[in-house]
Amino acid sequence: VIRGxxxxxxxxxxxxLPDFSSPAYYHNAEEQFxxxxxxxxxxxxxxxxxxxxxxxxxxxxxxxxxLSEPEKISILHDRIDAQIRVQMEQIQAIGAAGxxxxxxxxxxxxxxxxxxxxxxxxxxxxxxxxxxxxELGLIVFMHSCxxxxxxxxxxxxxxxxxxxxxQPKIHGYETLAGFQKNHKISFWCPVxxxxxxxxxxxxxxxxxxxxxxxxxxxxxxxxxxxxYEDMPSIGVNPAxxxxxxxxxxxxxxxxxxx
Numbered sequence: 211v212i213r214g215x216x217x218x219x220x221x222x223x224x225x226x227l228p229d230f231s232s233p234a235y236y237h238n239a240e241e242q243f244x245x246x247x248x249x250x251x252x253x254x255x256x257x258x259x260x261x262x263x264x265x266x267x268x269x270x271x272x273x274x275x276x277l278s279e280p281e282k283i284s285i286l287h288d289r290i291d292a293q294i295r296v297q298m299e300q301i302q303a304i305g306a307a308g309x310x311x312x313x314x315x316x317x318x319x320x321x322x323x324x325x326x327x328x329x330x331x332x333x334x335x336x337x338x339x340x341x342x343x344x345e346l347g348l349i350v351f352m353h354s355c356x357x358x359x360x361x362x363x364x365x366x367x368x369x370x371x372x373x374x375x376x377q378p379k380i381h382g383y384e385t386l387a388g389f390q391k392n393h394k395i396s397f398w399c400p401v402x403x404x405x406x407x408x409x410x411x412x413x414x415x416x417x418x419x420x421x422x423x424x425x426x427x428x429x430x431x432x433x434x435x436x437x438y439e440d441m442p443s444i445g446v447n448p449a450x451x452x453x454x455x456x457x458x459x460x461x462x463x464x465x466x467x468x
Contacts (some may be wrong), residue, residue, distance in 0.1 A: 211264075211265050211268050212268075213264075213268065213279070214266055214267040214268035214271060214272075215266050216266040216267055216286070219275065219282040219283070219286075222282045222283075222285050222286045222289075223285060223289075225266075227289055227290065227293055228293065229293075230293050230294075230297045230300060231296050231300070233300065233303070234299050235300070236301065236303075236304050236311075238290070239253060239301070239306070240304035240305065243304060243305045243306070244305075248391075249347045250307055250430065251305055251306050251307050251308075252306065252307065252308055252309065252310060252351070253301040253304075253306040253308070253309040253310075254309065254310055254311070255294070255297050255298075255301070255309050255310075255311045256311065256312075257292075257311050257312055257313050258294060258311055258313060258335070258339060258435045259286040259287045259290050259291055259294070259332060259335050259339075259426050260313050260315070260332060261311070261312065261313045262290050262293075262294075263286055263287060263290055263317060266286070273322070273323065276323065276327065276331065277327075280331070283331075283340055284331070285354050287331070287335060289359060291335055291338070291339060292341055293294065295339070295342055296343060297347065298339075298343050298346055298348060301348070302346040302347065302348055306348065307347075307348070307349060308348050308349030308350065308351060308371070309343070309348060309349075309350065309351065309384070310351035310352070310353060310354070310374065311350075311351070311352060311431070312352075312353040312354070313352065313353070313354055314354055314355040314356055315328070315354050315356055315358045315361070316354070316355070316356025316357045317356050317357065318356065318357060318358055318380065318404075320357055321356070321357070321358055321361065322356075322369065323359065325360050325361055328361055328365060329366075333361075333368060335363055335366035336368040336369075336370070337369065338344075338366075340368050340369030340370060341369060343369075344369060349372070350369060350370050350371050350372070351369045351370075351371065351372045351373075351374055351398070352365065352370045352372070352373055352374065353373075353374040353375075353376075354373070354374075354375065354419075355375075355376060356377075357380050357381070358424075359380075359385060361379045362386075362388065362389055363393070366389065366393045366394075366395045370395070371395070371396065372395070372397070372398055372434075373395065373396075373397055373398070374397075374398040374399070374436070375398075375399050375402055376399065376400060376401040376402070376403045376404075376436070376438060377396060377402050377403060377405070378397070378402055378422060378455070379402040379405045379418070380402070380405070381424040383421055383422055383426060384425060386425070386426055387425040387426050388433050390426060391463075395432070396431070396432045396433065396434065397426055397433050397434070398433075398434035398436050399419050399422060399426075399433070399434075399436050400433075400435070400436035400437055400438045400451075400454065401415055401419050401422075401454040402418060403438050403444050403446070406449055407438070407444070407446055407451065407454065408416045408444055408445055408446055408450075410447060410450050412450075412453050415450060415453045415454050415457070416453060416454075416457040417456050418454075419435075419457035419461065420457060420461045422435075423435070423461050423462055424459065424465075425467060427462065427465070429451070429465045429466050430464070435455070435458035435462070437451065437455060438453075
């Protein structure tokens with residue numbers, strides 16, 4: 211985002227937000243669900259409160275707003291949350307069983323904001339939105355990049371059903387497995403797209419695929435072996451991704467047979 215649409219928070223109560231209530235926006239997804247009755251119908255929404263608000267204000271300005279204008283930002287967040295509920299109602303109406311949203315909350319080392327600020331402003335919103343989704347019978351998937359390990363227990367607590375991480379190594383496989391042991395949570399991960407997959411090292415890729423199955427699947431569920439689709443953007447040869455997929459399949463079948 212070069213320039214946020216909401217240039218001043220003086221307009222926070224009047225700035226026009228997208229209207230997600232029109233069924234026309236969802237016709238294509240409804241047709242796709244109908245054409246593939248053998249598939250599990252998962253809808254995609256742009257994000258929750260943070261992802262939409264930061265784009266309206268531009269990321270750097272938005273982070274300053276969180277600290278300098280908390281009351282006005284809270285008004286913006288309330289308006290966004292109301293629209294997200296409308297989206298949930300619409301995707302439930304077209305037959306979705308769940309939805310996935312993306313919110314990248316961290317850098318390679320830590321979260322963008324203090325966990326205490328996240329818990330104060332965003333955790334209650336996550337909880338309310340997840341509760342509403344579950345009332346509608348929807349399962350909640352969340353994608354996030356960056357090292358957000360510190361708030362994973364919070365995300366589980368508020369009702370996120372599955373966490374999709376493209377960089378599982380950044381959290382540690384044993385750490386993620388520990389969350390599974392103590393909580394009801396599933397993970398959906400490819401072989402790490404920054405630390406492992408781009409190396410092209412077949413032995414290393416296979417090693418990490420096996421390690422994730424050993425730690426997070428164990429033949430009992432709770433883990434979806436991922437396939438990262440945007441390979442050109444991360445400089446990955448498709449053959450390297452196929453190595454990961456091959457190892458997931460072979461090791462998974464062996465574990466199940468054993």
